[in-house]
Amino acid sequence: MExxxxxxxxxxxxxxxxxxIQNGYEGTxxxxxxxxxGINKALLHYYFRNxxxxxxxxxxxxxxxxxxxxxxxxxxxxxxxxxxELFVDSYISALQQFPQxxxxxxxxxxxxxxxxxxxxxxxxxxxxxxxxLIEKEIRNGTIREIDPLHFLVNMLAxxxxxxxxxxxxxxxxxxxxxxxxxxxxKARKKEVTSFIINAIKK
Amino acid sequence: MExxxxxxxxxxxxxxxxxxIQNGYEGTxxxxxxxxxGINKALLHYYFRNxxxxxxxxxxxxxxxxxxxxxxxxxxxxxxxxxxELFVDSYISALQQFPQxxxxxxxxxxxxxxxxxxxxxxxxxxxxxxxxLIEKEIRNGTIREIDPLHFLVNMLAxxxxxxxxxxxxxxxxxxxxxxxxxxxxKARKKEVTSFIINAIKK
DNA sequence: GTCTATATTGTGATAGAC
DNA sequence: GTCTATCACAATATAGAC
Numbered sequence: 001m002e003x004x005x006x007x008x009x010x011x012x013x014x015x016x017x018x019x020x021i022q023n024g025y026e027g028t029x030x031x032x033x034x035x036x037x038g039i040n041k042a043l044l045h046y047y048f049r050n051x052x053x054x055x056x057x058x059x060x061x062x063x064x065x066x067x068x069x070x071x072x073x074x075x076x077x078x079x080x081x082x083x084x085e086l087f088v089d090s091y092i093s094a095l096q097q098f099p100q101x102x103x104x105x106x107x108x109x110x111x112x113x114x115x116x117x118x119x120x121x122x123x124x125x126x127x128x129x130x131x132x133l134i135e136k137e138i139r140n141g142t143i144r145e146i147d148p149l150h151f152l153v154n155m156l157a158x159x160x161x162x163x164x165x166x167x168x169x170x171x172x173x174x175x176x177x178x179x180x181x182x183x184x185x186k187a188r189k190k191e192v193t194s195f196i197i198n199a200i201k202k
Numbered sequence: 203m204e205x206x207x208x209x210x211x212x213x214x215x216x217x218x219x220x221x222x223i224q225n226g227y228e229g230t231x232x233x234x235x236x237x238x239x240g241i242n243k244a245l246l247h248y249y250f251r252n253x254x255x256x257x258x259x260x261x262x263x264x265x266x267x268x269x270x271x272x273x274x275x276x277x278x279x280x281x282x283x284x285x286x287e288l289f290v291d292s293y294i295s296a297l298q299q300f301p302q303x304x305x306x307x308x309x310x311x312x313x314x315x316x317x318x319x320x321x322x323x324x325x326x327x328x329x330x331x332x333x334x335l336i337e338k339e340i341r342n343g344t345i346r347e348i349d350p351l352h353f354l355v356n357m358l359a360x361x362x363x364x365x366x367x368x369x370x371x372x373x374x375x376x377x378x379x380x381x382x383x384x385x386x387x388k389a390r391k392k393e394v395t396s397f398i399i400n401a402i403k404k
Numbered sequence: 405g406t407c408t409a410t411a412t413t414g415t416g417a418t419a420g421a422c
Numbered sequence: 423g424t425c426t427a428t429c430a431c432a433a434t435a436t437a438g439a440c
Contacts, residue, residue: 116373150393157363171318199401
């Protein structure tokens with residue numbers, strides 16, 4: 001599959017990433033991964049011991065893409081509305097690069113919710129900082145009184161949902177036109193930003 | 203499993219519903235369903251022929267819950283903002299009854315996106331009607347100029363996402379407190395409604 | 405490191421007794 | 423209608439040759 005010689009381990013990991021993220025843990029066989037990597041199952045076990053460990057490697061990597069460290073943006077000294085715009089822009093851009101990640105993570109997290117707790121510490125993100133920021137802006141009178149947690153979830157929802165619900169949106173709303181879907185995603189940064197700002201500004 | 207005698211067919215369907223929606227098509231074995239129903243695999247095949255047909259029955263039923271006919275609300279003669287409030291209230295209430303449906307449908311739709319097209323005709327919903335409604339309200343000056351499609355997706359996102367992302371929200375934002383999550387969901391109708399109305403009103 | 409061959413268990417599905 | 427027994431096959435995983 002690969003003409004250039006990479007580490008075999010990396011080739012396997014790359015194949016696993018592709019197949020797992022496309023089909024999920026249970027929808028994936030080690031045979032399928034081996035075929036994709038152009039090797040055989042035994043070699044896969046040689047490098048990663050078993051299916052679970054290989055999956056774990058893929059999952060962790062994907063998780064950090066799902067919860068990126070974009071929250072640092074919110075802690076800078078920019079104008080608040082510019083922060084929001086930059087956050088939405090950056091997050092949607094990141095998801096455009098890996099559009100399959102949201103549904104993959106959501107599904108696998110449901111299969112094993114305990115993982116979230118383990119993962120929390122690995123990312124440096126603390127929702128409390130976000131809450132504090134919003135409360136400060138309310139006191140300053142920059143924005144109207146809103147619940148910070150619901151606001152956070154609203155932002156994430158509007159950024160993430162269109163990717164997780166791609167088949168529904170494309171098939172149901174956009175008459176199954178793939179080009180329409182691409183245009184829709186491209187327009188979203190602007191649409192979401194203005195929607196949010198209008199919702200919270202005083 | 204059932205003391206009262208129901209139709210065996212219904213008992214199997216009920217078990218299949220539970221197991222499929224919890225674990226997805228590929229995460230479910232016919233054995234698992236048979237155990238849940240308190241019967242054996244052979245009987246399952248007697249009534250539903252194969253796994254696919256049984257799944258199809260479960261999926262179709264679930265799909266109509268995911269895309270409910272709440273759009274009729276929007277076609278009534280109420281005040282526009284009251285329509286929005288009623289839509290959000292009703293939809294979140296419906297999802298509260300079946301909180302696992304969103305992620306189930308999203309995942310299974312990805313596995314077979316062609317289904318959406320088939321399903322479109324079965325529901326009587328037409329996004330064009332929604333678009334026309336929004337455009338009318340813009341002309342009337344009730345709301346500011348927004349893209350109707352993005353607005354529709356924003357509404358759906360804010361209603362659906364908290365259910366699809368339950369493990370993430372509960373584990374990551376709410377420190378893994380199940381009661382906190384319940385309170386969060388209860389508060390959402392009000393939060394989402396006011397967020398939307400502030401975002402679109404002139 | 406990489407392969408073939410194989411062990412072992414689980415899967416969807418059917419045959420046939422009752 | 424409902425069961426047990428069984429088939430054919432696919433799954434994960436390991437042993438052992440090279």
